[in-house]
Amino acid sequence: MMTCFQLHQIEEPCSLGAHAGVIVPPSWIIKVRKPQESKWRPFMLKPLPSPLMKPVLVFVNPKSGGNQGTKVLQMFMWILNPRQVFDLSQGGLREALELYRKVPNLRILACGGDGTVGWILSALDELGMTPHPPVAVLPLGTGNDLARTLNWGGGYTDEPVSKVLCQVEDGSVVQLDRWNLQVERSPAQPEEGTQKLPLNVFNNYFSLGFDAHVTLEFHESREANPEKFNSRFRNKMFYAGAAFSDFLQRSSRDLSKHVRVVCDGTDLTPKIQEQKFQCIVFLNIPRYCAGTMPWGNTGDHRDFEPQRHDDGCIEVIGFTLSSLAALQVGGHGERLHQCREVTLTTFKTIAVQVDGEPCRLAPSTLRISLRNQANMVQKSKRRTSVPLLNDPHAVPERLRLRVNRISLQDYDRLQFDRERLRDICECVSIAVGIVVVRGDCDLETCRLYIDRLQEVRTHTDECRGLPRPGSAHRLSPNWSFLDSTSADRFYRIDKAQEHLHYVTEICQEEVFILDHGGLAGGPATGMPDLVVEPNSGFFRGTSLLVRDSTGCSxxxxxxxxxxxxxxxxxxxxxxxxxxxxxxxxxxxxxxxxxxxxxxxxxxxxxxxxxxxxxxxxxxxxxxxxxxxxxxxxxxxxxxxxxxxxx
Structure with missing residues (x-):
């Protein structure tokens, strides 16, 4: 952008580069004298409407996700007009929205956790902006459940921000229900706790009981020692420790005796007491607790409608400690109701949380009702290059891919030198094998066949009486795909976004995977087995142990x-x-x-x-x-x- 500003000064045209559709041109910005009544705004905007432009207003929370936001802030400042990038730690959210409220086709990018997104949505409500600009999410928080729901993934890895801007520009606009929380003080004798919730609106969920108590312990510890909570990994480790401690203390074992829940006139209290739930969740989006699905999969709903974040209904789910633990391995809670209004009465001080913000709530009556719907940007699944009309070779029918493993140490060392990493890949990578997949195969499906390569090789070696492969030659469970073609460097694809990417987008004849837990290794001593996607016929060397996406051999x-x-x-x-x-x-x-x-x-x-x-x-x-x-x-x-x- 500095080059563009200099060119503008000497009245030479500037194309604004590859992201011209999202950059606020310097010609829109007019410097003004600081009025005495305002201490913040040294400039104003006079936009020139264009149907080809979707200017992006970027808000970054530098403290989210272990302070990762500081680096992201600098990268957006470099690519975009600095006047459209704002550091939320310096304030000015409301002023920035007020400044840009008349910009047509405006989109907002929230860089932070789900709490940052809620903060921005509440500010938009207060300003009454019409139309409501759609909000995209770059996940920098710990849980990032809203980001997962909108296909933005479970956390920012090292994807170039230029790619993120393209996705914000091309994403589809969807609706998100937002819910009011109204608290009425109980006439009973006041106990320890507060009568005011940390937030009066939620986008993700409201819950009480075991999970809220764990979140409260995390929150209080972070407030006391913020320097100990500077990464997502450490945050998640503390959550696990707090959950185990609370499990031993059984602080929420009597929750069912101290609450009354009425949904659309139906009293759920007898069922809650009968099953002795220790946690109750009122869920607006499918994801919860860092990516789990407490309502279950679509095919498991039986007597209920599939869950949606735009249907004006909220899902009510009960958990025991065992069902909460089962969430991490694909389980779900007890589905209680889908409703439009909830009346919740508590008879003792109970830990609650609103979109991850916890408190101890004194005996109260809470009413949950639909507030409005917000416009959000959902990341779309699309090809980066559109095949030519009637060109049968644009998307090959089948791809034969050599799978190369790169260790984390080698990746960190050579990540920004793409050509060198390719040249010496024979030395720093270990060939996992070869897969043959459809030309329109996505990464989520491709992962199944790469994982199967490991199983086939291990099984074949055992049948031949050979020793099991050492740990240096086995993939770690959390390996990730590397995009080696669409940017000027290698970068990781978040696992939660693999279903949005085609194999042809990230590689050509070789696919590179990053082994987070593996050690740097030498060249492969031999090519492992070949795995062919089902329905491709029998090939010499094809394993008969291969299964399709439904698990059938x-x-x-x-x-x-x-x-x-x-x-x-x-x-x-x-x-x-x-x-x-x-x-x-x-x-x-x-x-x-x-x-x-x-x-x-x-x-x-x-x-x-x-x-x-x-x-x-x-x-x-x-x-x-x-x-x-x-x-x-x-x-x-x-x-x-x-x-x-x-």
Missing amino acids: ALHLASQHGHTEVVRFILEHGEGDTALHKAASQKHHAVCHLLMDSGASLIKTNFKGKTPVEQARNAGDQELASYLTSKQLPTTVSHEDLETAV
């Missing part, structure tokens, strides 16, 4: 559809997984006979606890069920992946 699919010859081929030429459940549920007698002759297990249960015999009975085939019962055999030997040989 070739043996599963052949058994399910009654392909007896294919089942025989797989049993003769490769190792398979349990398939008898599928064959029995589809009543394929010949396949079941073949599987039994090969030693299939009759006592192994599926994820619903059903045996193959029960599957046959459920399918209404008593003859097949009787046959399988007559073939009951002792337990078969299991492999490490918890599946039997067949």
Whole structure:
């Protein structure tokens, strides 16, 4: 921008570069004398409307996420007009919004945690800006649940801010429900605690009980010793320790005895007391507690509507300590209600939290009702380069990719020297293997096949009597993709955003992955197995252990559809997984006979606890069920992946 300002002074045109659509041109800014009644605004704006422009107003909270915001602030200052980038630690949020309120097509980028986003949305409400400018999120906080919901990921890694600006400009505008919290003082004798909540509006959730008590301990400790909470990792470690301490003290065990919950006129108190919930959450967005899904997946809703953040309804969920712990491994709470109004009465001082801001609330009556809807920017899934019309080679049907692992040490050393990192990759990377995927495969799907490479290699080595690969050659569980093509350097893709990126966006013939836990290694001693995406045919070297995105192997699919010859081929030429459940549920007698002759297990249960015999009975085939019962055999030997040989 400094170059543009200098060119402007000598009246030479400036294109504003690649981000001209989001930059506030210097010609819009008019310097004014400081009026005596104002101590803040030394300039004013006179925008020239253009349908091609979507100016972005950037607010950065330097204290969010372990003070990561300071570096982000400097990068935006460098790329954009400094007059459109604001440091929230210096104040001026309301003044900045007032200054830019007449700018057409304005978009806002909130760089911080979910609390920073709420702060900005509340300021927009106070100013009554019409139309309400949509707000995008660069997640710098600890939980970042709203950012995850809007596809901005669980935390900023090292993506170039130029890419972030493109995503803000191209993102789609969606609605976000916002909820009022009104507190009425209880006529009972006052106890220890406050009658005022830290926030009277929430965007994510309001909760009381165990989780709020843990958040309160974290908040009080951070206020007392802020220097100890300077990174997301340390913050999460403290949360884990506080949760364990609160679990031992059982401070929320009697929550159900001291609350009354009425949703749209329905009293939920008897059910809450019956199940002895120790935490109650009123949820507006699908994500909670750093990315978990307490309402469950869409297919699990049964008697309820799928959860949305723009439907004017709030979800009420109850948790025991065990169900709270299960959240981290894909579990969910007890779904209690979907409603538009809530009346919550507490009869003792209880820990509560509003969008992560906790307090001890004295006995009160709270009323939750819909406030309004805010415009938000949701990151979209799109290709960075649009294929040419009628060009069959623009998106290849299949991609054959060599997977290269780069250690964290090597990445930190060579991250900004893309060409050098490519040149010496043969020395600093270890080849994980080769995957063949569809041309339109996204990173989330590609991850499944890369993870499978590790399993295939380990299984193959064991079958050959070779020792298991050392830790230096195994990928750590939290590895991440590296974009090696769309910027002038390598950068990480956040795992929560992998479903938004196509493989073709980040690589060509080689895909690079960052192994966060691995050690720097030498060149690979040999190429591991080849993994081919299902439905691509049989290739020499293809493992028959490969599964599709639903977890089905070739043996599963052949058994399910009654392909007896294919089942025989797989049993003769490769190792398979349990398939008898599928064959029995589809009543394929010949396949079941073949599987039994090969030693299939009759006592192994599926994820619903059903045996193959029960599957046959459920399918209404008593003859097949009787046959399988007559073939009951002792337990078969299991492999490490918890599946039997067949």
